[in-house]
Amino acid sequence: MVKEAIDCIDAGTEYCPCKLAEYGQCLTCSQCQGEVFCDCLNWKGVCIYQELHNNGNKAKEGRKTFECSVVEVQNYNDKLVIIKFKAPHKLVIDLVKPGSYVFIRTDGNNYFDVPISIMNSDIENDTIMVAVEIRGVKTAKLLDIKTGGNIVIRGPYWNGVFGIKNILAQKNNKALVLARGIGLAPMIPVVKKLISQSNDVQIIIDKDPFEENFSEEILSEYKIEVSECSLLDKGKLSDHAKVLIKDSLKNGTNYIHVAGADILTYGVINYLSDINRNDVSLSCCNNFKMCCGEGICGACTSRFSGHRVKRFCKEQADPRSIFEGRRFI
Template identity: 65%
Template sequence: MVKEKADCIDSGTEYCPCKLAESGECILCSQLQGKCFCDCVNWNGVCIYQEFHDNGMKAKPGRKATTCKVISSELIEENLIMIKFNIPHKLALDLVKPGSYIFIRTDKNHFFDVPISIMNSDIENNIITLVIEVRGVKTKKLKDIKAGGVIVIRGPYWNGIFGRDNILNQKEGNCLVLANGIGLAPMMPVIRKLVSNKNEVDLYIDTSPFKNNFAKEYVEEFGIIPRQTHLIEKGKLSDEGRLIIKNLIKDKNIKLIHLAGADILTYSVIEYLDELDRGDILLSCCNNFKMCCGEGVCGTCTARFSGHRVKRFCKLQGEPRSIFEGRRLI
């Protein structure tokens, strides 16, 4: 029996143990799940139970809200906003990692918190750049943000992508990034990490439903020329997408594919790689589960799997293939 690779994104950080430990729902620690023996799902060099014990059998303080000054707020397309704001240096460092995101609001009411992935964290000038697609009540409030004003953020959070270890461990290889729509924003920290690890990155983007590539300026800083294509057609991977993957696997021996888009893109690529019998190619993808609290408490991000297992995907870090196994598209 092969044990499923799973990890908690907060394990070993200053935010562990969290409220899940108090309620007997820790993702990793068997003893904090109410069992009588020690059998960690994934050892991270820190005993979560010991940390919980030393902290007086209670959770450590969670993320705090921070008020930030807005540098600019630009409507770059209809229903597409780019916001830049100042941030404390430590937060800028924390949010440079692939998969980083924050909760942001302009209203005093905490119900207006909305999770947004980080597009760019400038650690020299302590400036965060976000690109936000306006779709509902919460994001419509963000259209009111003006330069010189303030916003309230809560973070840092890091589980905005699955397969993060595949990205961090990939070095001096050939990688393919397929990005669609608003997924162009969270792909940037991934590209930054892959390039810093001396990987060669081929980037193919499908900007629909938007007109322009709003990430072009940031991509070109890494010397990468994005190629425009059409990735999804009638709910499936397009013929262009299939050809891109097949040819690059053959010509460049691709080691990792990062999928920055909707679940339908990830699911379709996994199916196609299975057709090619290329389960050896590593994957990473966007975490598109709905988020509300970010702490595994509210249940908004949960999904049920075989064996009556409930997984909290705001914290659970896993492989895209295992996460999408047996799931149908939403």
């Protein structure tokens, strides 16, 4: 029997062991799951069971809540709001990496906690920038935020992107980034990481449903090839996008990051399969619903064949494995 490689984004960090381990539901440690033998699924250099034992069989202290001062607010016709706020230096550093996100609310009501990906984390000025698409009650509440006011955040969290190992593996390579809609925001930390690793980055942007390319100001700081096209056509990967992807692959690209909805990621995966390019490494946005961020509430869970349940607020995965064997009912 071949075991599936399971990777927890929090394993080995200051937030491990978490509540899942305390209640016998650790993602990687067999002994924290109640087994009598050690069969760690993904060793991170730290024994989770030993850490749990040393901590009195209790979870480590969880993420903290911070009240931050809002520096700047940009409102785009009440459809999109970009918020920049001051934050503690350590938190800003923790939120630099690709896939970082925080929970945001405007007051003491926990029901208005909403997970938002980090667009930019400036460690020199200790500021964080997020972009929020206004879609429902929770996000509409963020329209009340004004410059000079306060915002309450909880973090840091890191599993906003799948395929982080593939991002870290890209060095002195050619990379293609496909970004659509609000995906332009979590795209930025990925692009900055790729550039820092001496990669040649090409970006294709689809602004829909927005009128503005709100990532333009940050991207202008780098020498990157940026083009715009419609990535989706009637729910399918557009012919124009297919041509651009094929041309990029012919030019030596062997890694693609997809920053958009699952339908875009799914379209790219299927297209690569159709042209027999399953060798291309992928990463993508984590679009699963988040509520608690700790794997407890079950909002982020998805069921797969073999009665497997995965908690995607913590579990890292390769983009291709997200759709393979997934039950859509």
